[in-house]
Amino acid sequence: MDTGQGTGNRILVVGAGATGGFFGGRLAAAGRDVTFLVRPHRAATLGERGLRITGLGERTLIEPRLIGAGEITQPYDVVLLSVKATGLAQAIEDVAPAVGRGTSIVPFLNGMAHLDALNARFGAESVLGGVVKVATTVDADGDVVRLAPMAELTIGEQHGQPSQRLREVCGLLSAPGFETAVTADIITAMWHKWVFIVTVGALTCLARGSVGEIVGVPGGARLGPGILAEAAAVSAAAGHPLPAGELDWITEMVTRRGSDFTSSTYRDVVAGQSTEVEHVFGDLVGRARALSVDTPLLDLATLQLRVHQHRTATAL
Ligand SMILES: NC(=O)C1=CN([C@@H]2O[C@H](COP(=O)(O)OP(=O)(O)OC[C@H]3O[C@@H](n4cnc5c(N)ncnc54)[C@H](OP(=O)(O)O)[C@@H]3O)[C@@H](O)[C@H]2O)C=CC1
Numbered sequence: 441m442d443t444g445q446g447t448g449n450r451i452l453v454v455g456a457g458a459t460g461g462f463f464g465g466r467l468a469a470a471g472r473d474v475t476f477l478v479r480p481h482r483a484a485t486l487g488e489r490g491l492r493i494t495g496l497g498e499r500t501l502i503e504p505r506l507i508g509a510g511e512i513t514q515p516y517d518v519v520l521l522s523v524k525a526t527g528l529a530q531a532i533e534d535v536a537p538a539v540g541r542g543t544s545i546v547p548f549l550n551g552m553a554h555l556d557a558l559n560a561r562f563g564a565e566s567v568l569g570g571v572v573k574v575a576t577t578v579d580a581d582g583d584v585v586r587l588a589p590m591a592e593l594t595i596g597e598q599h600g601q602p603s604q605r606l607r608e609v610c611g612l613l614s615a616p617g618f619e620t621a622v623t624a625d626i627i628t629a630m631w632h633k634w635v636f637i638v639t640v641g642a643l644t645c646l647a648r649g650s651v652g653e654i655v656g657v658p659g660g661a662r663l664g665p666g667i668l669a670e671a672a673a674v675s676a677a678a679g680h681p682l683p684a685g686e687l688d689w690i691t692e693m694v695t696r697r698g699s700d701f702t703s704s705t706y707r708d709v710v711a712g713q714s715t716e717v718e719h720v721f722g723d724l725v726g727r728a729r730a731l732s733v734d735t736p737l738l739d740l741a742t743l744q745l746r747v748h749q750h751r752t753a754t755a756l
Pocket residue numbers: 454455456457458459460477478479480481482522523524525527530531532534548549550572573574575576577578704716
């Protein structure tokens with residue numbers, strides 16, 4: 441595998457939504473051999489409008505190469521798995537024909553449990569760990585919209601050892617418009633991203649507002665650090681303590697006065713959409729129980745999101 445285009449460099453992006461559309465679009469724009477595995481209604485939108493990345497002054501248009509489940513005839517070299525946790529089981533079945541002996545799967549999902557599902561289905565040697573730091577969404581027209589400038593992809597071997605294929609995958613996944621990095625401890629990186637996501641998700645969902653709205657009322661500034669302490673305690677008990685600098689950074693994010701920062705979970709709740717409650721919140725509080733860590737605030741947030749999930753499911 442080298443980093444040019446052609447045989448040995450075929451990338452399949454599963455899902456062309458907020459993250460897959462962004463990173464896959466960037467890679468396609470850089471001339472990489474990118475195909476998007478999409479379902480019929482997304483294929484129709486992309487076929488009509490193309491893949492557009494907007495926001496922060498950007499107007500990128502790509503003519504994406506699309507494929508449907510059932511049309512995959514040979515393995516790809518790298519599979520970027522960018523579905524939400526609620527679509528994971530189906531996506532695993534749909535993408536299976538694309539996974540051969542030399543395929544590396546890079547999951548974009550928040551949380552941890554997807555690694556177990558992917559390892560069980562494809563073997564741990566096929567699955568890299570992945571952390572994406574980006575803030576993107578899909579608007580009513582189907583365009584990928586950037587909400588904040590950060591754009592980073594970090595990958596690593598689950599076993600933590602350096603490898604030639606990790607370097608090659610990193611090269612293949614490097615393109616202008618985002619940073620790509622490798623780490624020797626992707627499991628810890630995934631845990632720490634998880635702590636951040638549940639903290640901002642629980643804060644904004646429990647208090648129903650942006651960070652600035654929450655810290656602007658009496659008592660509001662204590663909630664974020666309280667939630668962070670619980671999530672960080674679970675991560676530490678699982679063997680992944682957060683360094684002081686990372687705790688300080690998250691604390692600053694959840695206590696910044698005037699901040700309009702929210703979370704994708706809160707935006708989904710407000711829009712009446714389903715969330716990744718079990719994968720992102722339920723799994724963490726389940727692990728907290730198993731590790732004998734008390735998480736009353738996270739339990740409450742999880743309960744609230746479960747009620748929302750039940751309501752959206754029964755409203756269908
Ligand atoms: N958005 C963000 O800023 C960030 C998201 N993440 C995480 O990344 C993961 C993906 O999130 P995000 O990209 O936002 O989600 P989106 O819902 O925007 O995109 C997921 C896409 O996957 C598609 N999909 C689902 N199942 C299949 C399937 N079987 N075959 C083909 N396509 C499928 C969906 O298509 P369809 O339209 O057909 O349903 C949808 O377009 C989540 O775990 C999220 O938590 C992490 C960091 C930042």
